[in-house]
Amino acid sequence: MTPVQTIIAKELRCYFVSPIVYVIGAVFLAVVGLVTYWAVVNAGSQALRLMQIQNTFAYLNMNELVFRPVFMSMSMIVMVILPLLTMRLFAEERKLRTIELLLTSPIGVNEIVTGKLMSVVIVYTVLLVLTGLIPLTLSAYVDFDWDPVFIGFLALLLHGAFLLSIGLFASALTENQIIAAFISFGMILSLWLIGALGALAGDTVLGSVLSYISFSEHYRRMVRGLLALKDVIYYLSGVAVMWFAAHQAIDAYRWK
Amino acid sequence: MIDVQHVTKQYGHHRALDDVTFAVEKGEIVAFLGPNGAGKTTMMRILTGYLPPTEGRVAVAGYDMQHEPLEAKRRIGYLPETPPLYLELTVHEYLTFVGRLKGLSEEVLPGRLDRVVQQTGLEDVRSRVIGHLSRGYRQRVGLAQALIHDPPLLILDEPTVGLDPNQIVEIRDLIKRLAGSHTILLSTHILPEATALCQRVIIIHRGRIAAVDTPEQLAARLRESEKLRLTVKTPPEDFADRLLTIPGVVRVFPHLSSSNSFLVEAELGHDIRDDLARFAVNTGVGLLELTNVSMSLEDVFVRLTHSDEDLTPAVQTHASRASV
Numbered sequence: 403m404t405p406v407q408t409i410i411a412k413e414l415r416c417y418f419v420s421p422i423v424y425v426i427g428a429v430f431l432a433v434v435g436l437v438t439y440w441a442v443v444n445a446g447s448q449a450l451r452l453m454q455i456q457n458t459f460a461y462l463n464m465n466e467l468v469f470r471p472v473f474m475s476m477s478m479i480v481m482v483i484l485p486l487l488t489m490r491l492f493a494e495e496r497k498l499r500t501i502e503l504l505l506t507s508p509i510g511v512n513e514i515v516t517g518k519l520m521s522v523v524i525v526y527t528v529l530l531v532l533t534g535l536i537p538l539t540l541s542a543y544v545d546f547d548w549d550p551v552f553i554g555f556l557a558l559l560l561h562g563a564f565l566l567s568i569g570l571f572a573s574a575l576t577e578n579q580i581i582a583a584f585i586s587f588g589m590i591l592s593l594w595l596i597g598a599l600g601a602l603a604g605d606t607v608l609g610s611v612l613s614y615i616s617f618s619e620h621y622r623r624m625v626r627g628l629l630a631l632k633d634v635i636y637y638l639s640g641v642a643v644m645w646f647a648a649h650q651a652i653d654a655y656r657w658k
Numbered sequence: 659m660i661d662v663q664h665v666t667k668q669y670g671h672h673r674a675l676d677d678v679t680f681a682v683e684k685g686e687i688v689a690f691l692g693p694n695g696a697g698k699t700t701m702m703r704i705l706t707g708y709l710p711p712t713e714g715r716v717a718v719a720g721y722d723m724q725h726e727p728l729e730a731k732r733r734i735g736y737l738p739e740t741p742p743l744y745l746e747l748t749v750h751e752y753l754t755f756v757g758r759l760k761g762l763s764e765e766v767l768p769g770r771l772d773r774v775v776q777q778t779g780l781e782d783v784r785s786r787v788i789g790h791l792s793r794g795y796r797q798r799v800g801l802a803q804a805l806i807h808d809p810p811l812l813i814l815d816e817p818t819v820g821l822d823p824n825q826i827v828e829i830r831d832l833i834k835r836l837a838g839s840h841t842i843l844l845s846t847h848i849l850p851e852a853t854a855l856c857q858r859v860i861i862i863h864r865g866r867i868a869a870v871d872t873p874e875q876l877a878a879r880l881r882e883s884e885k886l887r888l889t890v891k892t893p894p895e896d897f898a899d900r901l902l903t904i905p906g907v908v909r910v911f912p913h914l915s916s917s918n919s920f921l922v923e924a925e926l927g928h929d930i931r932d933d934l935a936r937f938a939v940n941t942g943v944g945l946l947e948l949t950n951v952s953m954s955l956e957d958v959f960v961r962l963t964h965s966d967e968d969l970t971p972a973v974q975t976h977a978s979r980a981s982v
Binding site: 409411412416419498499500502505506507509510656 | 729747
């Protein structure tokens with residue numbers, strides 16, 4: 403096993419023997435299920451209304467009426483839930499002093515950071531795959547275009563990976579898991595609000611810069627079914643920046 | 659095996675280590691001795707590459723910790739002050755993880771695992787979750803973790819702290835068994851431990867090396883006279899003065915705890931036990947006890963570390979010679 407694989411295997415083991423993943427996963431899936439149920443009911447009632455007005459059988463655009471609002475809601479649900487998944491990554495190692503084992507082993511800080519990030523991305527991917535049951539179930543009853551759904555899931559994966567890397571960095575800053583979670587909430591919320599500010603500033607230079615920094619616009623575009631390289635690059639570079647920041651934080655911790 | 663050159667560690671305004679230089683040869687067992695806060699743990703953390711020194715350099719098995727950290731770390735087994743345990747894993751899972759972390763291949767890992775489990779007596783708890791184990795077992799898992807990759811150098815930070823007397827004996831025996839094939843540096847503030855296990859003691863105090871020597875020589879170096887404790891049933895008023903008339907007796911102090919006891923100092927190399935006993939019997943004061951008060955490592959330690967003025971010139975020169 404390579405050092406990165408070793409770290410991943412251990413992290414996954416720790417995730418799945420602790421109740422946290424199951425609790426977080428259950429809450430996540432329940433909330434997403436409720437949101438979807440609401441969206442489907444809402445879409446149904448809209449279709450009924452259309453039918454009454456036009457007196458014809460309306461075509462239900464599932465992508466627009468169900469998946470888009472569900473993906474938008476899911477992006478917010480993960481903003482609340484993912485910091486709880488990442489908070490333990492380094493904070494717990496620092497608290498239990500197991501970080502001393504990692505840093506005195508013949509393995510680089512880059513491998514530790516990469517392994518930890520990949521492990522939590524894997525856990526998150528498992529949760530996402532489980533929510534894939536939603537479109538699968540719906541496809542039994544209605545026809546819809548699968549492409550925007552796949553792009554939506556890709557957006558959720560990239561969005562989640564970015565949030566997880568923020569959480570990883572926050573966890574590297576402290577030995578208190580609660581503080582780590584709050585730092586990541588703060589960072590994620592700020593990034594979100596920057597997007598709102600950018601929308602407020604409109605088509606000015608400041609507006610477009612703010613909109614670029616925030617994930618809001620990038621995410622919204624992808625959820626509409628538009629797969630643009632710049633949005634993918636935005637998320638990947640966000641992950642890279644946070645990976646580097648976490649690496650620096652661990653180095654700084656040793657020098658303190 | 660270990661080469662430490664002029665290592666200084668500064669935490670803000672606090673200087674945890676101040677120009678520490680020493681070397682440990684292959685196969686040696688060396689103890690770091692010092693009160694809490696002396697800098698033992700900081701020194702070990704620098705040796706293992708966990709902390710970088712502010713100044714100076716550290717080399718392990720010929721590999722510089724700053725320039726070739728992975729090569730150096732591969733050769734060290736380290737048991738930190740708090741054993742670095744993942745409480746939710748089983749002993750087997752944990753040791754497997756550490757083995758891979760230390761770079762063992764999947765072919766040799768099971769063999770090494772069996773060996774350290776047997777060495778540290780963990781057979782019975784192998785599949786148990788570490789969080790459910792007693793303090794003594796956790797310490798053994800910590801030791802097993804340090805041994806898993808069969809490193810030539812073992813660095814053990816207070817390996818017996820917090821264990822009950824039986825467990826302490828077990829861990830000490832284990833360390834003794836490892837002695838032949840490994841170089842061992844351990845820290846302790848329990849002095850008999852240093853005497854029992856180590857060939858050389860490095861006394862560290864306030865971030866500086868106060869003395870380096872064998873336990874016996876350290877004691878001898880600081881002993882200026884033979885001391886005896888004499889307890890009698892009914893000492894007359896002038897008993898202390900009369901003791902001084904015995905040839906060889908230099909000083910007599912009344913003992914602090916009881917008015918019937920006296921601390922008798924004689925010239926170095928003068929065994930006056932026989933004379934003292936005869937004197938006590940002949941004067942009819944009722945001899946109850948006569949004990950040799952030898953200067954233990956504990957006394958040496960207190961003398962060396964309690965105040966800087968107590969450092970005798972002889973020890974200082976010896977320390978500086980040994981550190982070159």
